[in-house]
Amino acid sequence: MSSIAFIGLGIMGSPMAVHLVRAGHSVAGYNRSPAKAKALAEAGGRVAASIADAVTGAEVVALMVPDSPDVRDVLTGDDGVFAHAAPGTLIIDFSSIRPDVTRELAEEAGRRGLRYLDAPVSGGEAGARNAALSIMVGGDGDAFEAAEPIFDAVGKTVVHVGPSGAGQTVKAANQLIVAANIEALAEAVVFLRAYGVDLEAALEVLGGGLAGSAVLAQKQANMLNHSFEPGFRIALHHKDMGIVTSAAREAGVVLPLGALVAQLVAAANANGDGGLDHSALLRGVERLSGTS
Template identity: 75%
Template sequence: MSSIAFIGLGVMGSPMAVHLAYAGHDVTGYNLTPDKYGPLEAAGGSPAGSIAEAVAGAEIVCVMVPDSPDVRDVLAGEGGVFANAKPGALIIDFSSIRPDVTIELAGTAAERGFRLLDAPVSGGEAGAKNAALSIMVGGSEADFAAAAEVFDHVGKTVVHVGPSGAGQTVKAANQLIVASNIQALAEAVVFVESYGVDTEAALEVLGGGLAGSAVLEQKRRNMLDRNFAPGFRIDLHHKDLGIVTAAARESGAVVPLGSLLAQLMASARANGDGGLDHSALLRGVERLSGLSDT
């Protein structure tokens, strides 16, 4: 079993760290807010008072934080991983960030004697809790193989997709597809309701045909109950669609639907829905349809 530091114990990071602790690894966690340590401690892990304390002696460092600046601060900032981890440590960044930032940080990591994998995940809070995440990994094949002892305990579908930055590129594509599905489902719900159809029955039969999807299965209850407690916040999906549109512009790819989705997600945030689950795109469709005052 390995000594693992886990930086970022939020909605996704906490259950992932817990799985690693229950698997027998020596897990030390660090989070900016200290009220997140309970589940990890209950699983046998330990809290740390700083990143430096968490990574001291760790063979593997896992990172799960919201955005590119956060990853840069955790890894390259004063008191961060690069300044305090032992040489040769394997760093696995589970965050979803810009591919170009990942490539830059991977180069810096190599210069400092570290190994860095970009390993963004898909599956949301449910996937993290059930150790059923889909993990798309960029970096060297050797480092990917070395990370198997971590991936095996947090993911279900784990694929090496290419060199550094490739994981983040595939994750951006994932977020484009997920947002498209959520928006289409939201529009379908409002459409069938406008005709007085039994929406629950409609979604049941739609889920059994070609229209069925993981999004329909996982998000139908949110929309039926109008319960948008965050599993994956609109704020974060807004960030991800910004990555999609910026990266597409740089590569010359044309993503007209992605651009529209980015605007719809931005509208949701502007209307105060940023802290809600991304299934709350339904509220945007209702606003456009004149069905909501909020």
């Protein structure tokens, strides 16, 4: 069992940290909003007063924060992880950030004698709560093997996909596919409603055929009930689509559908839906159709 510092106890990080405690690990968690550490404390984890407090003495440091600047601040700040982690410490970044930033931070970690894995996840809040996340891991193979007990406590599908940055690249592809699927489902829902079809029955039969997907299974209830309590916020998906389009441009790759979906996600965010679940892309289709 490991001594783990877990930085970032939001919608995803909190249940992940709790699963690590329940798996027998010693977990010290830190979040800028202390109230979000309540679940960890109730599970038997320790609430740290600062990043330095959490990291000092930890064998593993896990991060789950929103964006590239947040990861950089947590790691490289004056009171950050790099300043307080002992040589040999394994850093696992579960956040979804730019692949180039990941490679830069991994190189800096290596110069400091630290091991570094980028391990973004897919599965949303439900996957985090059920310890059923899909985890795509980039970094050194030996570090991946050392981290397997951590991954096993929070994930169901865990794959080492390549060197540093590869995990983030695969996650960017994941977010492209998910956004396109949600947008297609939203458009189908508006189309079906326009013809007065029994929507619940229609989605049931669509889910049993080639149109079926994890997105349809997990997001249809949100769209049926017009309830968009965030499992994964549109604002974060907007950030991720920016990563996809930027990385594609750098690679000289053309993503016509990706570019369109990125604009639709951006429009949803600009119209005030950023705090809603990404299934609220339905609201954007309704606005365009004059049915909102």
